[in-house]
Amino acid sequence: MMRTTEAIYKYLRPDKKFPHVWCPGCGIGIVMGALVRAIENTELTKDEIVLVSGIGCSGRISTYLDFNTLHTTHGRALTFATGIKLANPELTVITVMGDGDATAIGGNHLIHACRRNIDINSIIINNNIYGMTGGQYSPTTPMERKASTAKYGSIEKPFDICKLVESCGATFVARGTSFHAKMLDAIMLRALNHKGFSVVEAMSQCPVQYGRRNKLGTPMDMMQWFKDNSVSSPVFDKIPPDEVDEQFPVGVLVNKEDREYIDRYRDIVKKAGGEVH
Amino acid sequence: MNKRNEVLLQGNEACAMGALAAGMRFFAGYPITPSTEIAEFLAAELPKLNGTFIQMEDEISSMGAIIGASLAGTKSMTATSGPGFSLMQENIGFASMAEVPCVVVNVMRGGPSTGMPTRPSQGDVMQSRWGTHGDHPAIVLCPKSVLECYTLTVRAFNLAEKYRTPVIVLMDGIVGHMWENIEIPHTHEVIDRAKPTVPPEWYHPYEKLPAGNITPLAPFGQGYRYHVTGMVHDRSGFPTLDHGEVELCLKSITNKIKNNLHDIINIEEYLLKDADICVVAYGSVARSARSAVNIARKEGIKAGMLRPITLWPFPRFHLEGIANRVKTFVVPEMNLGQVYGEVLKSGPKKAVRVTRIDGELITPDQIVSKIQEVSS
Numbered sequence: 001m002m003r004t005t006e007a008i009y010k011y012l013r014p015d016k017k018f019p020h021v022w023c024p025g026c027g028i029g030i031v032m033g034a035l036v037r038a039i040e041n042t043e044l045t046k047d048e049i050v051l052v053s054g055i056g057c058s059g060r061i062s063t064y065l066d067f068n069t070l071h072t073t074h075g076r077a078l079t080f081a082t083g084i085k086l087a088n089p090e091l092t093v094i095t096v097m098g099d100g101d102a103t104a105i106g107g108n109h110l111i112h113a114c115r116r117n118i119d120i121n122s123i124i125i126n127n128n129i130y131g132m133t134g135g136q137y138s139p140t141t142p143m144e145r146k147a148s149t150a151k152y153g154s155i156e157k158p159f160d161i162c163k164l165v166e167s168c169g170a171t172f173v174a175r176g177t178s179f180h181a182k183m184l185d186a187i188m189l190r191a192l193n194h195k196g197f198s199v200v201e202a203m204s205q206c207p208v209q210y211g212r213r214n215k216l217g218t219p220m221d222m223m224q225w226f227k228d229n230s231v232s233s234p235v236f237d238k239i240p241p242d243e244v245d246e247q248f249p250v251g252v253l254v255n256k257e258d259r260e261y262i263d264r265y266r267d268i269v270k271k272a273g274g275e276v277h
Numbered sequence: 278m279n280k281r282n283e284v285l286l287q288g289n290e291a292c293a294m295g296a297l298a299a300g301m302r303f304f305a306g307y308p309i310t311p312s313t314e315i316a317e318f319l320a321a322e323l324p325k326l327n328g329t330f331i332q333m334e335d336e337i338s339s340m341g342a343i344i345g346a347s348l349a350g351t352k353s354m355t356a357t358s359g360p361g362f363s364l365m366q367e368n369i370g371f372a373s374m375a376e377v378p379c380v381v382v383n384v385m386r387g388g389p390s391t392g393m394p395t396r397p398s399q400g401d402v403m404q405s406r407w408g409t410h411g412d413h414p415a416i417v418l419c420p421k422s423v424l425e426c427y428t429l430t431v432r433a434f435n436l437a438e439k440y441r442t443p444v445i446v447l448m449d450g451i452v453g454h455m456w457e458n459i460e461i462p463h464t465h466e467v468i469d470r471a472k473p474t475v476p477p478e479w480y481h482p483y484e485k486l487p488a489g490n491i492t493p494l495a496p497f498g499q500g501y502r503y504h505v506t507g508m509v510h511d512r513s514g515f516p517t518l519d520h521g522e523v524e525l526c527l528k529s530i531t532n533k534i535k536n537n538l539h540d541i542i543n544i545e546e547y548l549l550k551d552a553d554i555c556v557v558a559y560g561s562v563a564r565s566a567r568s569a570v571n572i573a574r575k576e577g578i579k580a581g582m583l584r585p586i587t588l589w590p591f592p593r594f595h596l597e598g599i600a601n602r603v604k605t606f607v608v609p610e611m612n613l614g615q616v617y618g619e620v621l622k623s624g625p626k627k628a629v630r631v632t633r634i635d636g637e638l639i640t641p642d643q644i645v646s647k648i649q650e651v652s653s
C-alpha cells in the first residue's frame with residue numbers, strides 16, 4: 001500500500017482547500033480516504049476520473065480531491081453524472097452522495113440509474129441524518145431516533161439503501177462502515193472495477209448532528225457500534241429474521257452481470273445506421 | 278421538395294434540425310405537450326450521428342444531464358413546456374452560475390400549473406428571465422416562424438458557446454406546431470467551443486479576461502482538472518466567501534452579457550421610420566401584428582412594428598429610441614402584459630396592451646382595433 005503522505009500529496013488539493021468543513025470525529029474523511037486508496041489500486045489516472053457530488057457534508061468531498069470534480073445541486077449528482085458518462089464513456093464517473101441527497105430529494109434519480117445499469121460508481125455516505133442543515137431526519141433515520149425535526153422521535157420507517165438499490169437493478173451493491181476502513185477500500189475497489197451501476201453504502205458517524213442528539217456517545221462509541229452490529233453478509237444471511245435486532249450485513253451484497261446501458265445504446269446507434277466508435 | 282429546395286417542416290422539427298446543424302449531439306428530455314416532437318425527432322436522428330438521446334425520469338434530471346454532457350465537451354440541449362420548465366429552474370441557475378453552455382427550448386403552453394396543455398400562450402416570458410433564484414444572466418431568443426425555429430436554435434448554441442451560459446429558445450405553441458415551407462440555410466456560422474490555450478497548471482476556468490473575453494471551458498478528461506460548483510466561487514472554481522471574489526464572480530456572470538448587448542440583441546423593425554404608433558410584438562403574435570400594421574397603413578394610420586427577436590436581454594435601448602419618436606406603443610401578447618411592463622420602463626408617452634389568455638391567438642383585427650382606438 002502506498003504511503004499515506006504520498007497519497008495525500010497525490011490526490012488531495014493542498015492549496016487553499018483546507019482546513020476542510022467536517023467536524024472533529026466525523027466519519028466522512030474515513031470514507032474519502034477509502035475512496036482514494038481504492039483509486040490508487042486501479043490503473044486509473046486522475047485525468048480519467050470525474051467525481052460528481054451532491055449537496056451536504058458528504059458532497060464536499062469533491063472540493064478536496066484532485067480529479068475533474070463537479071459539485072452539483074442537492075439530490076441531482078446522478079443526473080449530471082449520467083450526462084457526463086454518456087457524452088464521454090471513456091471517463092470513470094464516481095458520484096458521492098449523502099443519505100438525504102441520494103434517497104430523499106434524489107431518490108427518483110437513484111432508482112432510475114439503477115434500472116438503467118449505467119456504468120457509474122455511486123457512494124452513498126449514510127450518516128442517518130441531514131448533517132449539513134443541522135440534523136433533520138432523513139429517509140434512513142431509524143424509527144424513534146431524534147432529529148431537529150423529529151423532536152419526539154421519528155415515526156417513519158427507514159429505507160434499507162442496499163435492498164432498495166438491489167430491487168431497482170443495481171448490479172453491484174455493497175455496504176461498509178467507517179469502522180471497517182480496510183474493508184471499505186476493498187469494496188470500493190471492486191465497485192470501481194465493476195461494469196454497470198454500482199452502489200457502495202458507507203455508513204458513517206455524524207457525532208455532531210445525530211450522535212449527540214441521540215446520546216450515542218463519542219465518535220469512537222459510534223464506530224464501536226458499527227463494529228458490534230455489523231455481520232459479514234454470508235453470516236448475516238444465516239441469522240433467522242426474528243433474531244435480527246440491530247445487526248446489519250456488510251460486505252458485497254450483490255454482484256451480478258447484466259448488460260450495461262451504454263453498451264445497449266450502441267445497439268441503437270447500429271440499428272439507426274450510425275457509426276459506433 | 279420543389280426547385281427552391283424547400284421542405285415542409287413543423288416548427289419543433291425545424292428547431293431540432295437547427296440543433297443538429299449547430300453540432301448538438303446530446304439531448305435529454307421528458308415528454309410534454311407541445312414540445313414532444315423535438316424529442317421524438319431527435320430520438321430518431323441523434324443515433325444516426327452517433328449522438329446521444331436519452332429520455333430521463335423528469336425535467337430536473339434532463340437539465341442535470343445536459344449540463345453534465347456539456348462539461349464533458351458535447352453540445353447539449355433539452356426541450357420542454359411550462360411545467361417542465363418550472364422543474365428545470367434550479368439547474369438552469371446552476372448552468373448560469375457554473376458558466377456551462379447549453380440550450381433549453383421551452384415551447385410555451387397555457388399556464389399556470391397544468392393550465393391548457395394544448396393551447397398556446399406567452400406566459401413564460403418573465404419565467405424565462407427570472408425563473409431561477411438569485412441575480413443571474415439570461416439570453417432568451419424568440420422565433421416567429423418555422424425558419425426562425427431553425428436559425429435561432431443555431432444561434433442559441435452559438436451564443437451559449439461564445440458566452441458560456443445557458444440560452445433559452447422561447448417558442449409558443451403556435452410556432453412549435455406550425456407547418457411552413459422553408460429553405461434550410463446551407464451556410465450558417467457555427468461557433469464551437471474554444472479550447473484553453475494555456476497549460477493545465479495555468480488554467481483557471483473562471484479567470485476574468487480583459488476586453489470581455491471569456492475563458493474557454495476545458496472538457497472534463499483532457500488534462501485540465503478543475504472544480505465546478507453552484508456555490509459562489511473564485512477564479513479556480515472553488516467556493517469562496519471573500520467579499521471581493523464574491524462580487525467578481527456574481528457581477529461577471531451578468532456583465533459578460535450586459536457588455537455585449539450589441540452582439541446578443543436582435544430585433545426586427547417594420548415600417549417604423551415615420552410611425553406614430555409602434556406595435557411591440559414577438560413570437561407568433563408578431564405575425565398578426567405585421568398584418569395589423571399593414572391594414573392600419575391602408576387606413577392612413579402611421580403604424581409600425583418592433584419585434585424583439587432576442588427577448589432577453591430586452592432591447593431596452595431600441596425601445597427608448599423609438600419612445601422619443603412615437604406617440605403610442607401597442608403591445609399585444611398572449612399573457613396579461615409581461616412585455617408590456619418592459620415597454621413601460623422605456624419611458625413611453627403612452628403604452629397600451631392587447632392581452633389574450635383564453636388559449637386563442639391574437640388576431641390582426643384585435644390589434645387593428647386597438648391601433649384605431651389610440652390613433653383617433
Ligand SMILES: Cc1ncc(C[n+]2csc(CCOP(=O)(O)OP(=O)(O)O)c2C)c(N)n1
Binds near residue numbers: 057059132
Ligand atoms: C433543493 C434543495 N433543498 C434543500 C437544500 C438544503 N440542504 C442542503 S444539504 C441538505 C441535506 C443533507 O443531508 P445528506 O444528503 O444526508 O448529507 P449530509 O450532510 O448528511 O452528508 C439539505 C436539505 C438544498 N441545498 N437544496
Ligand code: SF4
Binds near residue numbers: 026027
Ligand atoms: S455535521 Fe455530521 S456529517 Fe456533517 S461534518 Fe459534522 S459530523 Fe460530519
Ligand SMILES: [Mg+2]
Binds near residue numbers: 126128131138
Ligand atoms: Mg446524511
